[in-house]
Amino acid sequence: MKVHEYQAKEVLERYGVRTQRGIVAETPEEAAEAFRSLGGELAVVKAQIHAGGRGKGGGVKLVTSAEDAARVAEALLGKPLVTPQTGPQGQVVRKVFVAEGLDLAREFYVGIALDRRLGVPVLMASAEGGVEIETIAAERPEALLKQPIHPALGLQPYQARRAAFFLGLRGDAMKKAVAFLTGLSQAYLELDASLAEINPLVLTDDGEVVALDAKIDFDDNALFRHPDVAAMRDETEEDPKEVAASKYGLNYVALDGNIGCMVNGAGLAMATMDAIKLCGEEPANFLDVGGGATEEAITAGFRIILSDRNVRGILVNIFGGIMRCDVIARGVVAAAEAVGIEVPLVVRLEGTNVDEGRRILEESGLDLVAAHSLDEAARLVCEAVRAAQK
Ligand code: GDP
Numbered sequence: 001m002k003v004h005e006y007q008a009k010e011v012l013e014r015y016g017v018r019t020q021r022g023i024v025a026e027t028p029e030e031a032a033e034a035f036r037s038l039g040g041e042l043a044v045v046k047a048q049i050h051a052g053g054r055g056k057g058g059g060v061k062l063v064t065s066a067e068d069a070a071r072v073a074e075a076l077l078g079k080p081l082v083t084p085q086t087g088p089q090g091q092v093v094r095k096v097f098v099a100e101g102l103d104l105a106r107e108f109y110v111g112i113a114l115d116r117r118l119g120v121p122v123l124m125a126s127a128e129g130g131v132e133i134e135t136i137a138a139e140r141p142e143a144l145l146k147q148p149i150h151p152a153l154g155l156q157p158y159q160a161r162r163a164a165f166f167l168g169l170r171g172d173a174m175k176k177a178v179a180f181l182t183g184l185s186q187a188y189l190e191l192d193a194s195l196a197e198i199n200p201l202v203l204t205d206d207g208e209v210v211a212l213d214a215k216i217d218f219d220d221n222a223l224f225r226h227p228d229v230a231a232m233r234d235e236t237e238e239d240p241k242e243v244a245a246s247k248y249g250l251n252y253v254a255l256d257g258n259i260g261c262m263v264n265g266a267g268l269a270m271a272t273m274d275a276i277k278l279c280g281e282e283p284a285n286f287l288d289v290g291g292g293a294t295e296e297a298i299t300a301g302f303r304i305i306l307s308d309r310n311v312r313g314i315l316v317n318i319f320g321g322i323m324r325c326d327v328i329a330r331g332v333v334a335a336a337e338a339v340g341i342e343v344p345l346v347v348r349l350e351g352t353n354v355d356e357g358r359r360i361l362e363e364s365g366l367d368l369v370a371a372h373s374l375d376e377a378a379r380l381v382c383e384a385v386r387a388a389q390k
């Protein structure tokens with residue numbers, strides 16, 4: 001799960017990590033008021049969307065008066081912001097963060113991410129702040145320090161000192177950086193984050209070590225342990241199809257192809273996607289309806305698949321184990337009645353209650369093609385989609 005910059009900063013403050021102070025605003029008036037409450041001569045108005053690269057996209061602006069803050073907020077709010085990370089359609093800005101303007105002496109990069117090869121979180125630090133870390137890692141790996149973090153013991157003081165030293169910080173700034181990194185690591189581990197990135201971390205003119213930007217991603221599977229983190233979810237930033245699917249406990253991931261898939265079991269779903277690719281087409285989604293899906297969930301699944309305008313055909317592939325074929329069949333029929341399925345539909349049912357399932361489909365009078373194996377099902381749906389395109 002992603003959160004906004006202002007939320008990530010709130011979380012980090014709780015762990016003693018210094019962040020740029022600021023106030024969230026949803027209207028130009030609130031932005032002006034925020035500027036006044038901050039009380040400084042300089043502030044920065046920052047668009048809050050679940051994507052980075054806002055500076056490059058014009059979503060981060062320095063302002064020197066309340067009127068200025070209102071004007072910038074007015075220009076950002078309610079409109080899509082296009083950044084190198086949003087795609088060409090951009091993401092609509094619903095909130096801005098009005099933060100105290102800081103005089104930056106130096107900018108750094110620090111981040112913690114799960115290193116899948118080492119199997120532990122790794123602290124990364126680079127003196128080249130503001131630059132994308134992927135670029136540094138690829139072009140000048142020596143400019144990036146990596147320190148594996150023991151998942152139970154946390155970031156060790158010597159590791160934090162080594163990182164601060166690597167950034168060129170000495171004396172008081174070094175001590176502040178050590179406290180900063182220790183807090184960052186604690187937040188990452190305790191809250192089950194999968195990424196915590198501070199780009200840039202800055203050393204201000206008056207010697208403070210401050211997070212100017214903050215990005216934290218949380219592990220969805222651990223959210224049940226952190227209700228306060230889960231409460232920060234902003235569904236308006238997510239793919240509406242994925243939000244709807246999660247309400248019904250469906251594992252749905254939107255993809256770019258044109259064949260919608262409804263499958264039970266993650267492994268079978270992957271195999272189904274492979275089979276579609278093997279036949280020369282691309283899947284429009286991954287969907288694992290799981291073992292306990294109800295008829296309503298199946299109907300919802302169909303609605304979600306059909307709400308994707310790229311879908312030109314649907315492949316239902318159910319191997320009934322815990323999931324009974326008759327439940328799927330009823331879901332298919334209910335969905336067809338409720339939403340209308342106007343694209344070719346190929347169904348392969350096998351396993352528990354398969355005869356009942358097939359009977360329900362036959363008696364429904366639905367226009368569908370029954371397949372008896374995965375290979376056949378994939379071939380039939382791909383052929384039907386290609387025939388419809390001609
Ligand atoms: P991103 O582009 O989405 O990563 O947004 P950031 O929060 O990183 O902001 C982009 C850039 O704006 C930063 O790298 C800074 O250079 C600049 N910036 C943000 N806040 C301030 C500030 O208070 N003072 C100054 N001088 N620059 C700032």
Ligand code: MN
Pocket residue numbers: 052053199200213
């Ligand atoms: Mn940034």
